[in-house]
Amino acid sequence: MSLKAKLGRLKGHMNLPQEEHPLPVAEQQVIQTEPLEIPFLEKWTENDTHVYKMEDEYCFIREVHYDMDHQHGIYTLHDAKKAVEAWNEVDYSHPLSSKGIQAEEMFFFDTETTGLGGGTGNTIFILGYAFFTDRGVTVRQHILPNPGAEIPLYQSFLEKVNYNTLVTYNGKAFDWPQLKTRHTLIREHVPKLPQYGHFDLYHASRRLWKNDLEKVKLINVEKNILGIERQDDMPGYLAPYIYFDYLERKDPKGLFGIMKHNEIDVLTLITLYTHLSVQLLQKEGSDLSSYEVARWYLGLGEKETAIKAYNKVLEADNAVQRISALHALAFQWKKNREEEKALNAWHKVAEEGILKEQIEACIELAKIYEHSQKNYVKAIQVTQNALSLFPPDQKEKKAAADLKWRLVRLSKKAGHTKE
Template identity: 35%
Template sequence: MSIKSKLQRMKTHLKAEDTHDGLVEKLEDSPPVLVFADSDRELAEKWKKHGFDPFSFGDQISYRKRSFYPWKNSAEKRDIETTYKLWDEYSHEHPLSCKDVPLHRMLFFDTETTGLSTGAGNTIFLIGYARVLKEGIEVIQHLLGDPSSEGAFLYGFLQDFHEEDYLVSYNGKAFDWPQVRSRHTFVRDQVPRLPAFGHIDLLHAARRLWKHELPSCRLSIVEKEKLGIFRSNDTPGSMAPILYYEYLQEEDPEHLLGIIEHNNQDVRSLISLFVAISNRIFFQSQSPFSQMEHIQIGNWLEQTGNLEGAKGHYITASNYDDKDSGDAFYRLGLLLKKMGDVADAKKSFTKCVQISPFCHIDAYIELAKLAEHQEKDYLLAHAYARKAKQGLKGSQRLTKKQTDLLSAVKKRVERLEKKLG
């Protein structure tokens, strides 16, 4: 494309307020009409060979591709529908809950950009999202063929995106959606406003479950280690900026085919990841659980108010013959105490200190509290408090938190000694 043509098309941005009054309303009433300049026609034909249909917005051109993946078998369809039903029947609040959201309104969403920062100089050039339909999974991808057509690019996306939709992303709350908001600011006089919507970020869930197990929670690692998805000849997302600049220089779609396929796989993997994490929460997973997964899910459910669900995961974690069983018994004890089951709470704390007496000072403190306040056994409470004190003093280097805890334990010991005369 000549410099003169590009400058002509950039007038849309330079005179947005003058040239686009009422444009959005008109386009919403009738579908866009394709009007190509000669310089755009050749590029549009190149993209059509790869499944991207061009559409116009004023004098701007953007590209959209729809791909459909039929269900491989009935089990694949049943898994996602069962997961959706479990959340729809779930009676507690939870960050992964999609209750009252129609399944086809969930958009598994990802973007490709020219950089990893969230500044104004970073441009989104590819938006992809997958929907779950009755017959299979539909993937829609919007491509920014030319930086001067950002209005058309975002308009096309917003035509597909509605108030009722619910985004499911991977780090989308911190990166992808702030990027969309930032780019929308530049063309907000030309395109519809950004709708309000719900948002599930699966990166937060992955970190909760697997940050202690995996070297990193990058989607590619989670895919391999937890979903059994192995990509071959994948173009990493880190190559996106270089490949897009090469495409702009040569206007050759071949440069972007790898990153387009990468984006397509990303959004479909989010569906599998959502099902996998949900199944672990509901004890539905066919894959083996790790003890730490049970502990982390139990903690998550406890924080969101599902105490019975948390209890189930803590009990399961405590049955593992592993070094983390002490932690499972300690968390179970705290939960049982919160639920008013003091007798079983004491059993859990006692089991905790039997497994790892020097690693769970807090369990001794909890036992001292129960003995003093529930059983009025000051001698036993004193013995537990002294155990906690000895454990803390035996540490080679105390953190600020441990130093404060040691001070509190010393006061507890002194108070109990007074009670004992």
């Protein structure tokens, strides 16, 4: 039977009800009578893989090594190490900051599973991660040879990993919760799953590039942001089918393609962390996402860093982002009592900004003219301008209603209405 036909026949395994999945681990251990008779062991060995034995059970561990000058996309692995060092030189905070840790302590983690859903019916069969060493970067993968071998799989994993600084792509929502779910099935047999730190690069990528990418999937970020082109890659969605085929035939040939796919994934996490760090640290090579970086820092309360990022946007070529940055800076100038700078900025935003910014700028101008400069005529003018910008179907909304009341109040102050 061809591999394609077997994958089609095995496809149904992905959605089996829970009672049809393999027996609990304890029962499987009884069933396995000769676990160390390893089929196709020579093929495993030829693919950088060795056997991890634990009593009468085993799993596979594969290791490959890269030199620091290895280029993955637009950065080398050495660039990644420099990015971590750069975080240790700044005095501001950020959720992706690696200040206080070294590159060797970071753990770039991804899994391959039999499905995208959660719960005990979904099995992790590859735990893959990359980490820095004194010689370069090592990619290590723990591979489940059969559904009854989860104890050595997780035992070997917990012996090796640095789980205090976990770096994933949407791992908070999938990889680590899934790992914890599987761990509960064997928690009496392996050490307690530890607490961990977590850098989730998905949320950072979405914040910076959601307007540039149709979908912020890792494969899209790779191609469009990081300059990574996969060659002869095994698509991730085939992973469950190929694993089920391996379980039936025991020949790991197809599985090696999924292992290579996972290897690229964890290397990409290093490149992505490097690129995000370049943006967030405002290093040479950072791009127009500086506007989103500035917004992020402002939301975190890091005002000085945010203002620096906004000023960088003012020097860029993107006219829309320049006006948006000017709008944001005007609020800071108002708070700092730099009134003339704020007025000049908001007049420009009122003319050139997007509709929402134009309305907001007119409202802020009205506030300054009314309360600070007592220039009610100008306050009336900019308030009328703001009202004129509202689309017809929004004329009765609260914001527009508030502006109408402002006009009434301003008219009274200016003496334009009879008492």
